[in-house]
Amino acid sequence: MINKIFFFDIDGTLAIKGKIPKSNLEALKCLKDAGYLTFICTGRAPFYAQDLFKDLVSGYICCNGRYILYHGSKLHGEAFSKDEIEFYKEKIDKLNLGAMFVSDDQSxxxxxNDQQIRKVQKEYGIERIESYRDNQNYYTFDLFYTNQYDEMVTAFQDDLIINDHGGSGDCDCSxxxxxxxxxxAHLLHYFHINRHDAYAFGDGYNDQAMFREVGHGxxxxxxxDILKEKATYITDSIENDGIMKALKHYHIF
Incomplete structure (x- = not known):
């Protein structure tokens, strides 16, 4: 039954600090058992998303849209050009920021600094973290800041949507x-699914882009607040079974 497709952000939508509430695990299992297509849609790295959800979903849109996996195989990749990477690095250097660039299977x-490196090693695994090098395919990057948040947002306002990770000193970038x-949009075309049969769940600024392409945001x-203003439906919070309640509202179950 491939007549509907569901897209889910991770942080604040499906998971809280890497932990998936029982209700959300149940929702993903029910959708899978019913034969629907389900995709994680995240700013996170492909390996992070796969490690967290494994075979609970059909596939993954990672790196804020630039990397797509379907049943474990790479379906699409939109890497930055060399000129784009140099452009971003120049701004990062000027603002004295840090960054973590993501390739197919490494960061x-x-x-x-040492504290920031320990943080990403703990989150992604020491084996996934290397020192920056040129001549890699990079699909996204996180920015790391200390007291330059407002300056950073202003500097990148024409280039990036900054999705801050709760004031923790880092953010992913779309x-x-x-x-x-x-x-x-790539997947709707690939599977020949109408946008009115597409559902997207999110909580952050970068999830506005999801709502643009689906019939049900x-x-x-x-x-x-800005995401709620663009939503077709506002459900309960992640802590209060919001995803399951929305699926029942739409009579999916």
Missing amino acids: FVYHL TINYDKGDGI IAMGNAV
Whole structure:
């Protein structure tokens, strides 16, 4: 039964600090058992998303739309050009920021201090972290800041959507010209599914791009206000079974 497709952000939507609530695990299992297509749609690295959800879903849109996996195989990749990477590095250097660039299966740290490196090693695994090097395919990057947040947002306002990770000193970045919505559009075309049969769940700023491409944009109760304004439905929070409640609202179960 491939007549509907569902897209889910991770942080604040499906999981809290890498932990998936029981209700969300149940929702993903029910969708899978019913034969629907389900995709994680995240700014996170492909290996992070796969390690967390494994075979609970049909596939993954990672790196804020630039990397797509379906049943474990790479379906699409939109790597940055060399000129684009140099452009971003120049701004990062000027603002004295740090960054973590993501390739197919590794992350490469750029100007991170020891504390920041320990943080990403703990989150992604020591074996996944290397020092930055040129001549890699990079699909996304996280920015790391100390007290330059406002300056950073202003500097990148024409280039990136900054999705801050709760004031923790780092954020993932979605490019203006290619985002989660483009990843969704690619899959709708690939599977020949009408946007009115597509559902997206999110809570952050970068999830606005998801709502642009689907017929049903569901904002979590804990979502940022601007996403709620663009939603077709606002459900309960992640802590209060928001995803399952929305699926029942739409009579999916």
